Amino acid sequence: MESERVKKLITMLEELRNTVDEHVAPKLEIDKCKRVVQRMSSFSDDCKDCYQYLVEFEEHLRQLSGEYLAEMDVKHHKQKLINISSHLQKQHKLVTSGYYLSIYMSIGTSLGVVFGLLIFDNIGLGLPLGIAMGVANWGWIRCRCQEEGNGHVIHEHKD
Numbered sequence: 001m002e003s004e005r006v007k008k009l010i011t012m013l014e015e016l017r018n019t020v021d022e023h024v025a026p027k028l029e030i031d032k033c034k035r036v037v038q039r040m041s042s043f044s045d046d047c048k049d050c051y052q053y054l055v056e057f058e059e060h061l062r063q064l065s066g067e068y069l070a071e072m073d074v075k076h077h078k079q080k081l082i083n084i085s086s087h088l089q090k091q092h093k094l095v096t097s098g099y100y101l102s103i104y105m106s107i108g109t110s111l112g113v114v115f116g117l118l119i120f121d122n123i124g125l126g127l128p129l130g131i132a133m134g135v136a137n138w139g140w141i142r143c144r145c146q147e148e149g150n151g152h153v154i155h156e157h158k159d
């Protein structure tokens with residue numbers, strides 16, 4: 001089965017974390033790599049792309065380990081992660097942690113910009129306040145939705 005390969009890859013990732021410069025290690029997103037490897041492995045029996053990515057990733061890790069990592073290597077590594085993540089998202093409907101938060105943040109921020117402009121009519125003053133308001137509003141809306149158990153209805157605030 002594939003589990004031997006996964007174990008080997010996880011070990012390689014751990015070694016990588018221990019050998020690279022402490023400033024470089026966070027950029028490699030080792031924990032994310034581990035999750036991605038496990039996901040790819042679980043799909044690799046049925047999905048030839050996942051299988052291919054897994055083989056490539058192993059080869060890629062072998063090249064990364066043991067030598068000094070240049071900026072290019074880190075970029076290359078990130079690009080690989082992006083390619084794999086987007087395959088997992090598109091083909092296997094997976095979302096990365098932080099995905100929903102980033103949507104909330106961007107909606108909250110746009111709301112904030114609009115509120116900021118409407119109320120303060122001053123983008124310099126309105127923008128930071130607006131963004132804060134937008135995020136806070138969105139958090140409130142989200143809480144209300146969860147309370148009501150309905151993600152689509154936003155109730156009026158009654159004092």
Ligand SMILES: [Zn+2]
Nearest residue numbers: 043047049050
């Ligand atoms: Zn796949």
